[in-house]
Amino acid sequence: MKWIKKLFGKQESSHENNISSEISFDELPAWLDRSSQKIFSEIENDASGLFKELGAAISELKESNKRLLEAKVEGNFDIRAVKRAKSNRENVTKQVGVFIDKLGIPENKDFKALKGFYETAMQNLNTCLEHMNRSFRYTRPVFPEESKDVTDSLGRIGHILNQLRETIRSHSREMESIEAASKNIAELRELSVLIKTETMELESKNQKLQALKDEAARTGKALEEFKHGEAWQKLQSLQEELTLAGERFKKAETGLSSLILPLSGNFSRIKKLHESGKYTLKPEVKKQLDISLEDPASLNPSFLPELQKVFEDPALDIQAQKKEKALTQVRVAALGFEEKKKEYIEARNAFEAKKSELANSDTGELVGLERKETELLARVNLLQEEIESSEKKLTVLKENLKSREEKLQESIAAIDNGVKIQHSQ
Incomplete structure (x- = not known):
């Protein structure tokens, strides 16, 4: 299995923007759109080069697989070993062929499409390797050069997919943060509307309460x-x-x-x-x-x-x-x-x-x-209870708003830790 492990590796990548600035909440959606477009552009540029390499690697794998399928036995081997090698060679080339057929290069290269392509491609590669591994033990001794060409081609594809994984990973946090920020913006707007409505209703209730208290005081005075x-x-x-x-x-x-x-x-x-x-x-x-x-x-x-x-x-x-x-x-x-x-x-x-x-x-x-x-x-007491309920509701809404603002700032910091949001008071 050592040859399979050689197909995968790790690569470090990062994306940081440290320009210090402040931005109003209303300007945030446009800023997020620009940031996402910038990230999309970076991802597309990185992916385009990788897909060129992937296309060449796929062609190379096709040729390697074809040579293995057509290879002649050279050297003295036990007839049973040759028979087993040819039988298992068919399975190896079949599994590689299936993998090649499934490995279509996508036309859409946005973040979600790339992520879906990578996950599917790696799953198919692992399935191919798993299904051909046992057969390869019998094929390699009889067809060593052709088998090596196939494993090298698979290794190159694995390396390219690994690079694609790192490209996706390097932008995952930013893309997830953009998505979270967009969601938080929508929730903050909804909360702001609810707070404004509840505040206006509370003010109206307080005015009604004062009017009722004044009328009750006048009635009490008249009674006295x-x-x-x-x-x-x-x-x-x-x-x-x-x-x-x-x-x-x-x-x-x-x-x-x-x-x-x-x-x-x-x-x-x-x-x-x-x-x-x-x-x-x-x-x-x-x-x-x-x-x-x-x-x-x-x-x-x-x-x-x-x-x-x-x-x-x-x-x-x-x-x-x-x-x-x-x-x-x-x-x-x-x-x-x-x-x-x-x-x-x-x-x-x-x-x-x-x-x-x-x-x-x-x-x-x-x-x-x-x-x-x-x-x-009686109306004063009832309205006072309603006001207390409204005040509690308003307090909860404001606490939720503050929590959402903090989460939004965390999401923005993950995209650009120099940007601070100014919320309207």
């Missing part, structure tokens, strides 16, 4: 002024009067109910006796009895004397002791009922009047101001 005004004082006074009227009404209702409630147990017992047929009540007395159990405040005062007659009736099946106690309670109730009911009616009417007065008072302005202030403050 209203609460110190005559309408508010009147409203507060009505509210206090309604509270007092409500307390008075509750007290009167309790006082009236306290006269009847002690009798409720006996009322229930009399009702059950009536419903079971063990005692009969007059219809009007029965009606008032039901009212006394459900709504004592609505009881008619004339019911109490009739009730007293019921408890005095011997036919009423209630223990004498309980009857006496009930009669006492009825007499007490009869004495104070009319006065208590009068107090109750007056307190109820006063309470209802205050309720009506409060309901009819002009509270629309207060309710409207309170609702408006609540709505404005």
Whole structure:
């Protein structure tokens, strides 16, 4: 395998441009275009010379392969060795022929085409060498000169391809950097547009926020002024009067109910006796009895004397002791009922009047101001959350922009380390 290894070698090449200069971001695409054209020109010049050599090497390989195929056996060899050599010679020349057919010189000599050609050519060369290597061990002893010519021709082609590899390699970093720079320029432009749009939206939101805060402050001030005004004082006074009227009404209702409630147990017992047929009540007395159990405040005062007659009736099946106690309670109730009911009616009417007065008072302005202030403050909070989200988004976009600018500078430095990019602020 030593003869195969001799086909490949290494060669150093570099491309540097150290002119110190600054260039604006907007001028960068044109600068990259000029740089790429310059590199393309250098690659094409280098490749043109190599392809001339490659064409001559291919012709030489064809001739060498033909001579090997037509070579006569010279010297004394074992007949079996000659037979094996001729058989394997056919394989060698066949593999070389296949390689030659695949090794077409490309018309397009741009960077990508050259890179693709080199990779394919080397793959085909390695395949050829791999397939012919074993056969060559039997061919060389019988046809030494012709075999050497073939290996020399293959070695020359390998050397030329190696030079092409170095030409490609010497410009790979620059070409990759140009491609990366072009991509970064597009991404930077997109990020710049997004940042500009987001900045304008943020400014608009801040203006809206300030307007809402101002309106909320004016509404709050109007609400405060209203609460110190005559309408508010009147409203507060009505509210206090309604509270007092409500307390008075509750007290009167309790006082009236306290006269009847002690009798409720006996009322229930009399009702059950009536419903079971063990005692009969007059219809009007029965009606008032039901009212006394459900709504004592609505009881008619004339019911109490009739009730007293019921408890005095011997036919009423209630223990004498309980009857006496009930009669006492009825007499007490009869004495104070009319006065208590009068107090109750007056307190109820006063309470209802205050309720009506409060309901009819002009509270629309207060309710409207309170609702408006609540709505404005809710909108302020919501907009503040949106602004915080926009600020975070803008921060991320600016960080991405800075990172892209740094990557772009790295790509440009790989092309020309003396060029510095000036980004518009």
